[in-house]
Amino acid sequence: MAATRDGVLEALKQITDPVSGSDIVAAGVVRALNVEGDEVRFVLEIDPAKAKTYEPVRDAAEAAARSAGAGSVSAVLTAHSAKEPPDLKPAKKAEPKGPQRVPGVDHIIAIASGKGGVGKSTVAANIACALAAEGRRVGLLDADVYGPSQPRMMGVSGRPASPDGKIILPLRNHGVTMMSIGLMVNEDQAVVWRGPMLMGALQQMLMQVQWGALDCLIVDLPPGTGDVSMTLAQKTEVDGAIIVSTPQDVALLDARKGIDMFTQLKVPVLGLIENMSTHICSNCGHEEHIFGHGGVKAEAGKMGVPLLSEVPLHLDIRVASDGGAPIVVTRPDSPQAQAFRQVARDLVSRGVA
Numbered sequence: 001m002a003a004t005r006d007g008v009l010e011a012l013k014q015i016t017d018p019v020s021g022s023d024i025v026a027a028g029v030v031r032a033l034n035v036e037g038d039e040v041r042f043v044l045e046i047d048p049a050k051a052k053t054y055e056p057v058r059d060a061a062e063a064a065a066r067s068a069g070a071g072s073v074s075a076v077l078t079a080h081s082a083k084e085p086p087d088l089k090p091a092k093k094a095e096p097k098g099p100q101r102v103p104g105v106d107h108i109i110a111i112a113s114g115k116g117g118v119g120k121s122t123v124a125a126n127i128a129c130a131l132a133a134e135g136r137r138v139g140l141l142d143a144d145v146y147g148p149s150q151p152r153m154m155g156v157s158g159r160p161a162s163p164d165g166k167i168i169l170p171l172r173n174h175g176v177t178m179m180s181i182g183l184m185v186n187e188d189q190a191v192v193w194r195g196p197m198l199m200g201a202l203q204q205m206l207m208q209v210q211w212g213a214l215d216c217l218i219v220d221l222p223p224g225t226g227d228v229s230m231t232l233a234q235k236t237e238v239d240g241a242i243i244v245s246t247p248q249d250v251a252l253l254d255a256r257k258g259i260d261m262f263t264q265l266k267v268p269v270l271g272l273i274e275n276m277s278t279h280i281c282s283n284c285g286h287e288e289h290i291f292g293h294g295g296v297k298a299e300a301g302k303m304g305v306p307l308l309s310e311v312p313l314h315l316d317i318r319v320a321s322d323g324g325a326p327i328v329v330t331r332p333d334s335p336q337a338q339a340f341r342q343v344a345r346d347l348v349s350r351g352v353a
């Protein structure tokens with residue numbers, strides 16, 4: 001008669017496992033039982049240290065299989081592995097990830113301000129162009145959803161192409177690769193974004209724009225300490241933040257809030273830039289401290305952050321920005337441009353850009 005799998009198993013169950021005391025099937029010693037016609041093969045998986053003890057068990061198992069109708073029996077003693085069996089369950093859902101790097105981008109520097117109108121975008125555009133002048137591969141992301149001004153300042157327009165509907169091709173001018181939320185909406189369209197839309201747009205501009213290999217990506221944030229700044233710091237590894245402030249008391253108070261926010265978000269504050277520090281008359285060169293002088297420096301000292309630069313209020317800076325080429329590009333050797341170029345050199349020498 002031909003052996004059956006159940007018949008062989010029944011016969012093997014009559015043999016006691018010397019280690020556990022139960023039968024060798026229940027003890028999990030019998031593995032890979034294969035019955036084909038009158039040929040029976042199985043493995044006895046055992047602790048290798050007990051091989052001698054199991055010799056008679058194997059003989060008994062072979063005899064039992066024969067008694068169940070097997071013509072030829074092959075019973076092999078193998079060592080059970082110490083390794084856990086592979087876990088074939090679907091992989092657990094990934095834990096929420098911490099801040100991520102943008103592929104290809106070595107450093108990210110956020111340019112922030114506590115309040116609007118202090119010249120944050122002017123500073124961002126000039127620092128980006130100044131870094132490019134230092135030979136760095138630079139990107140500029142205009143994330144100022146409430147008033148995207150980089151297309152105007154950097155002299156770019158037109159909608160960015162997206163050949164496959166997923167990757168967005170950035171634009172380029174003055175040696176800077178750039179992308180602005182302003183290029184995705186109509187220029188005069190008041191952008192009323194809700195929190196989740198803001199975060200989605202920011203993520204899209206960071207991750208879906210083909211930035212290429214960059215030494216540094218400058219992010220021009222909206223003023224204040226809102227959703228965009230928080231999202232950027234929480235989702236992306238930001239190497240540092242630069243806070244722009246005018247010498248006015250109110251601007252300084254707000255700058256302090258900005259510094260606190262970045263400190264809480266564990267983003268190093270690289271320093272403060274005092275913009276519109278002194279007014280230099282474009283006619284006679286006379287210098288006037290319209291908003292007072294020394295306040296930002298004193299505040300920076302108190303907070304233990306460096307004052308990176310004091311940028312004067314100068315007509316040329318505004319005219320250049322409004323004309324689509326920052327002063328660092330139009331008059332690179334002017335003292336006004338040097339105020340930005342010095343910051344760029346400083347960032348490069350600190351290894352953050």
Ligand SMILES: Nc1ncnc2c1ncn2[C@@H]1O[C@H](COP(=O)(O)OP(=O)(O)OP(=O)(O)O)[C@@H](O)[C@H]1O
Nearest residue numbers: 116117118119120121122147312313314317318321
């Ligand atoms: N140092 C400066 N000298 C002369 N004009 C300046 C200077 N800095 C900025 N401006 C001008 O001030 C205006 C506001 O600057 P900018 O748009 O950079 O400010 P912002 O802080 O980015 O404003 P927003 O809050 O709207 O984003 C612009 O017209 C700009 O050209």
